[in-house]
Amino acid sequence: MSKVYIIGAGISPFGRHMTTGLEQGVAAAKAALADAGIEWPQIEFAFGGSWHAGKPDAALPSLGLTGIPFVNVANGCATGGSALLCAYSTIRSGDGDLGLVLGFDKHPRGAFNETPADWGLPDWYGESGLMLTTQYFAMKIQRYMSLYGITPETLARVAEKAFQNGALAPHAWRREPIDAERILQSQMVSDPLTKYMFCSPSEGGAALVLASERMVKRLGVEAVEVRAVTVRSRVNGSFEVFAPALDAESGPSATELAAEAAFAMAGVSPEEIDVAQIQDTESGAEVMHMAENGFCAHGEQERLIRDGETRLTGKRPINTDGGCLACGEPIGASGLRQIYENVTQLRQRAGKRQVKAPRLAYSQVYGAPGVSAVSILSI
Amino acid sequence: MSTTQTQMIAPDIVDMAGGDVRLVAWRRADGHLVFPKPLNDAAPVPLERVLLSPAGTLWSWTVQRFRPKSPPFHGSDSDPFEPFYLGYVEFPEGIIVEGRIDARVDVDKLRIGMQMDVTAVPIFTDERDAQVFAHAFRPVASHTTHSEG
Numbered sequence: 226m227s228k229v230y231i232i233g234a235g236i237s238p239f240g241r242h243m244t245t246g247l248e249q250g251v252a253a254a255k256a257a258l259a260d261a262g263i264e265w266p267q268i269e270f271a272f273g274g275s276w277h278a279g280k281p282d283a284a285l286p287s288l289g290l291t292g293i294p295f296v297n298v299a300n301g302c303a304t305g306g307s308a309l310l311c312a313y314s315t316i317r318s319g320d321g322d323l324g325l326v327l328g329f330d331k332h333p334r335g336a337f338n339e340t341p342a343d344w345g346l347p348d349w350y351g352e353s354g355l356m357l358t359t360q361y362f363a364m365k366i367q368r369y370m371s372l373y374g375i376t377p378e379t380l381a382r383v384a385e386k387a388f389q390n391g392a393l394a395p396h397a398w399r400r401e402p403i404d405a406e407r408i409l410q411s412q413m414v415s416d417p418l419t420k421y422m423f424c425s426p427s428e429g430g431a432a433l434v435l436a437s438e439r440m441v442k443r444l445g446v447e448a449v450e451v452r453a454v455t456v457r458s459r460v461n462g463s464f465e466v467f468a469p470a471l472d473a474e475s476g477p478s479a480t481e482l483a484a485e486a487a488f489a490m491a492g493v494s495p496e497e498i499d500v501a502q503i504q505d506t507e508s509g510a511e512v513m514h515m516a517e518n519g520f521c522a523h524g525e526q527e528r529l530i531r532d533g534e535t536r537l538t539g540k541r542p543i544n545t546d547g548g549c550l551a552c553g554e555p556i557g558a559s560g561l562r563q564i565y566e567n568v569t570q571l572r573q574r575a576g577k578r579q580v581k582a583p584r585l586a587y588s589q590v591y592g593a594p595g596v597s598a599v600s601i602l603s604i
Numbered sequence: 605m606s607t608t609q610t611q612m613i614a615p616d617i618v619d620m621a622g623g624d625v626r627l628v629a630w631r632r633a634d635g636h637l638v639f640p641k642p643l644n645d646a647a648p649v650p651l652e653r654v655l656l657s658p659a660g661t662l663w664s665w666t667v668q669r670f671r672p673k674s675p676p677f678h679g680s681d682s683d684p685f686e687p688f689y690l691g692y693v694e695f696p697e698g699i700i701v702e703g704r705i706d707a708r709v710d711v712d713k714l715r716i717g718m719q720m721d722v723t724a725v726p727i728f729t730d731e732r733d734a735q736v737f738a739h740a741f742r743p744v745a746s747h748t749t750h751s752e753g
Contacts, residue, residue, distance in 0.1 A: 338673040345643055349614040351676025353727055353738045355702060360666055360690060368664035371716040416667045461636065470629070470639035473698040 227437040229316045230448035231602065233261025234568040237329070239429030239552040240398035246278025246428060246555070250329030251287040253430035253558075257325065261434040262446060265289040268434075270320075272296050272311040273327040274304035275557035281327055302504070304328060305431070305560020306456060306590045306598020312435045313454045322440040329430035330555030337426060344467050344594060358506070358593060359423065361466045363415035366509025370417065373524035375512055377417055381405035382530050383508035384422050384550055390537065391551025393578035396562070398427055398553045422508045427553025431561035433568075449568050452491035452585075453601040457482035465595030479597040480504075480517040480589060487587075487599040488519065495519035498601075499583035500570050501541060502563035504591040505548040515543065518589050518599070542580045545570060560590035564600055571604040611736055616641065618724060618739050619655055625722045626655040627701055627739060637699040656695045659721040659744055663700050665691030665714055678728045678736075688727075693720045693741050706742035719744040 235256025237249040273281025300307035391397035462476025505511035535543040567586035630651040671685035689705035726735040
């Protein structure tokens with residue numbers, strides 16, 4: 226069993242562009258190859274994910290028709306993490322020494338618009354206006370606030386931090402700071418979440434080059450070790466997206482399961498994590514995921530966020546590039562953007578948003594219908 | 605309301621035979637209650653039809669303030685839109701069900717944990733100009749002081 230390393234990371238700026246999703250994906254792939262100092266013909270396998278921008282293996286003519294296995298991964302918002310798991314397993318098992326993981330997307334404007342039948346749900350669920358991810362996030366945080374004393378001000382602070390960090394991240398979409406008061410006063414979209422508390426679907430691409438231990442030695446490059454990658458789906462009793470009903474008896478969420486498995490795999494505890502990129506579909510998700518990933522107890526977020534512990538200068542900076550709130554959400558790319566940001570932070574190449582000397586970095590991406598992917602990296 | 609005039613958006617979501625409105629849930633062989641009836645259930649044993657209690661407690665809620673895209677939302681994107689309330693209600697049978705919240709309720713008084721009962725509300729008119737109803741919830745206190753016709 227080989228250790229697995231990331232030797233290159235590339236990104237195509239997130240936002241709204243004139244180029245296609247595929248073009249943005251190819252740009253990210255080329256950036257990752259250049260970062261690793263390798264050429265495409267050296268790549269032995271690839272995994273790629275996109276929700277709306279076509280088949281990722283359509284990148285092959287632009288990258289090079291070398292006949293390698295290129296598998297397309299479709300796992301909702303957890304696509305990036307799922308593609309990483311595939312590449313990780315390939316190297317770990319010795320089936321390959323050098324691979325590419327690619328994610329890109331280009332979404333239409335407005336809220337995600339899913340068809341109930343695609344998710345095993347009856348037509349009436351969509352006809353009656355219940356088939357919206359925004360409602361899920363709003364109701365999840367609404368209940369959480371009631372149970373654990375989280376205030377609207379905390380939701381606003383999370384979004385404020387996101388836009389501040391985004392202003393320092395060249396690949397982010399929203400790069401203008403917005404203060405907490407303006408966030409609170411902005412138009413209510415789905416109570417209790419206002420417009421600036423929600424991410425928007427956007428465009429972008431991100432890519433990673435993964436290598437085995439012997440390939441790292443052979444190439445003599447700087448490498449970030451992948452200590453864990455996990456993907457988990459939902460069990461009975463968790464509240465996930467697109468749920469006409471759920472068990473009253475609560476069980477662990479997909480995120481809690483993926484996090485626990487990742488910490489066990491890496492042999493580290495949450496306290497040891499120096500920087501974390503966690504799913505912030507809306508600011509309430511960042512708050513809840515802090516606890517689900519094991520970084521604090523339920524309700525502790527109120528104090529941690531108020532005291533600035535999750536800011537760039539805090540004890541455990543969270544979403545250092547502004548997350549989905551500042552970068553938008555191109556589904557196929559977001560999970561890999563998180564890892565790109567972690568690699569950048571670990572290598573101390575994050576410029577003005579650099580976190581102080583991080584050694585262990587964590588990512589968690591989550592999506593419908595209850596899939597979570599976690600990674601832990603170290604340098 | 606008259607059962608003959610209430611056109612529900614889909615059959616067997618609610619049962620009004622007993623004079624009130626009860627949600628129809630389904631019990632799997634492993635004892636779990638599900639709602640609605642699974643579309644492509646491959647279980648060898650038929651599911652048991654279970655009427656949920658007439659009331660439960662509010663588990664969470666929100667307001668849909670922008671028009672969902674059509675499809676799948678009924679009508680077309682250019683239709684007029686009124687924000688609607690929705691939420692989840694927890695029933696004593698151990699299942700939490702999602703649905704609309706009756707628009708006539710005083711939403712400032714919505715509190716997680718409050719008693720809600722089940723009703724049906726019109727949510728759109730179809731191509732034959734008939735009203736189509738969906739199951740919904742309303743706070744118990746909001747209507748128990750007057751009689752319903």
